[in-house]
Amino acid sequence: MTAQVNNNSTLLAHFTLKLADGTTAESTHASGKPALFRLGDGSLSAPLEQQLLGLRAGDKCTFTLQPSAAFGTENPDLVQFFSRRDFTETGVPEVGTIMLFTAMDGSEMPGMVREVADDSITVDFNHPLAGHAVTFDIEVLEIDPHQEAKHADIAG
Structure with missing residues (x-):
């Protein structure tokens, strides 16, 4: 069988x-x-x-x-806005870049950069x-x- x-x-x-x-x-x-x-x-x-x-x-x-x-489904709560200052160590990323971010509990989460504006960077933590x-x-x-x-x- x-x-x-x-x-x-x-x-x-x-x-x-x-x-x-x-x-x-x-x-x-x-x-x-x-x-x-x-x-x-x-x-x-x-x-x-x-x-x-x-x-x-x-x-x-x-x-x-x-x-x-x-x-x-896409969760709008998983789209986060960061200040450009948050990227002083890594440099300002390009749209489409996937980066690892450290959560409050110490775990790492991948996020995709959706928009880079004059004063903010939008990162989407939804699954692609x-x-x-x-x-x-x-x-x-x-x-x-x-x-x-x-x-x-x-x-x-």
């Missing part, structure tokens, strides 16, 4: 993410390195995990998720794909690749 993706599977897959206008936002095919997903660890949205359940190694599927089910419907093209290469390797070692 061939394994299929379940709620706790680890999945090795190639994927391409496309926006509504057909542009590719991300693709593992470009690097030639597939991605490793672990269902149930909180890194994937529940609607995305639902689309993967039941797939088997070798399966290919295409589906579209709306913003709330993919990378979330927030607010976009995304089409996923996924090809399942392996299911639980590490687990299968353990079983092979025990059998050998």
Whole structure:
């Protein structure tokens, strides 16, 4: 019996993410390195995990998720305004630059510079794909690749 993706599977897959206008936002095919997903660890949205359940190694599927089910909707509270003085150490960044910022709790958050004005710099901390419907093209290469390797070692 061939394994299929379940709620706790680890999945090795190639994927391409496309926006509504057909542009590719991300693709593992470009690097030639597939991605490793672990269902149930909180890194994937529940609607995305639902689309993967039941797939088997070798399966290919295409589906579209709306913003709330993919990378979330844009949150205006995540757009922050900084003074140019806040950038005296790093220098004034260009629009489109992604920078790491240190939060109050010491964690780092990436933010994209959206606007550079005379006296302020606007930084967006939303995920770059927030607010976009995304089409996923996924090809399942392996299911639980590490687990299968353990079983092979025990059998050998």
